[in-house]
Amino acid sequence: MSDARIQGYARALFEVARAEGTLDEVEDELFRFARSYESSDELRSALTDEQIPADKRQAIIEDLLGGKATATTSQLLGMVVGSGRGRDLPAIVDQLVHRASNAKQLDVAQVRTAVALTADQEARLKAALENATGKSLNLKATVDPSVVGGVVAVVGDDVIDDSVRTRIDQLKSRL
Missing domain, CATH: 1.10.520.20 (N-terminal domain of the delta subunit of the F1F0-ATP synthase)
Structure with a gap:
C-alpha cells in the first residue's frame, strides 16, 4: 500500500x-x-x-x-x-x-526485552532512556526472545543495544 x-x-x-x-x-x-x-x-x-x-x-x-x-x-x-x-x-x-x-510532543522509544517488564521496570527504563537521549519518550516495550537478556532500544535513528548477545560479541572481539 x-x-x-x-x-x-x-x-x-x-x-x-x-x-x-x-x-x-x-x-x-x-x-x-x-x-x-x-x-x-x-x-x-x-x-x-x-x-x-x-x-x-x-x-x-x-x-x-x-x-x-x-x-x-x-x-x-x-x-x-x-x-x-x-x-x-x-x-x-x-x-x-x-x-x-507527536500529538503529546514525545519521541517513540521501541524497546525489546527477553521477558516482560513490570510497570516499575518500564518506568525506570523510560527515565534512563530519557536521560540518555535528552528526549521525552513514549516507551513501547515488547518481548523478543531473541534478545536473550538485557534490552535493545530504538529511539529515532539511535539504537541502544545492551543485550547479553551484544555483550558476548563484544567480549569475543576483544579476545
Missing part, C-alpha cells in the same frame, strides 16, 4: 481513538497486537488470506481480543483487516503511534 494510504488509515485510527477519549489505551493495544501479528506466521496468514471472507477475519480478531482490549481497538482492527489491509497493519499502527506521540 502506498505511504499516503498508510498515513490515511493511521490518521483515521488516530482520530477515532482520540474522539472516543481512549487514544493512549488504544495506541498501546494496537502496538502490542501489531507486534504479535508480526511474530506469528499463522495469525498473519489468517488475517491476510483473501480466500477467507472479511467477516471471518474480523471474527478472528474478536476471538483473540474479546474482553482483553477496548471495543474501539477491536473495531479498528476489524476495519483494517475487513478492508483487506491486514498486510499493512504494522505500518499503519507504527504511523498511528508516531502520530499519537
Whole structure:
C-alpha cells in the first residue's frame, strides 16, 4: 500500500481513538497486537488470506481480543483487516503511534526485552532512556526472545543495544 494510504488509515485510527477519549489505551493495544501479528506466521496468514471472507477475519480478531482490549481497538482492527489491509497493519499502527506521540510532543522509544517488564521496570527504563537521549519518550516495550537478556532500544535513528548477545560479541572481539 502506498505511504499516503498508510498515513490515511493511521490518521483515521488516530482520530477515532482520540474522539472516543481512549487514544493512549488504544495506541498501546494496537502496538502490542501489531507486534504479535508480526511474530506469528499463522495469525498473519489468517488475517491476510483473501480466500477467507472479511467477516471471518474480523471474527478472528474478536476471538483473540474479546474482553482483553477496548471495543474501539477491536473495531479498528476489524476495519483494517475487513478492508483487506491486514498486510499493512504494522505500518499503519507504527504511523498511528508516531502520530499519537507527536500529538503529546514525545519521541517513540521501541524497546525489546527477553521477558516482560513490570510497570516499575518500564518506568525506570523510560527515565534512563530519557536521560540518555535528552528526549521525552513514549516507551513501547515488547518481548523478543531473541534478545536473550538485557534490552535493545530504538529511539529515532539511535539504537541502544545492551543485550547479553551484544555483550558476548563484544567480549569475543576483544579476545
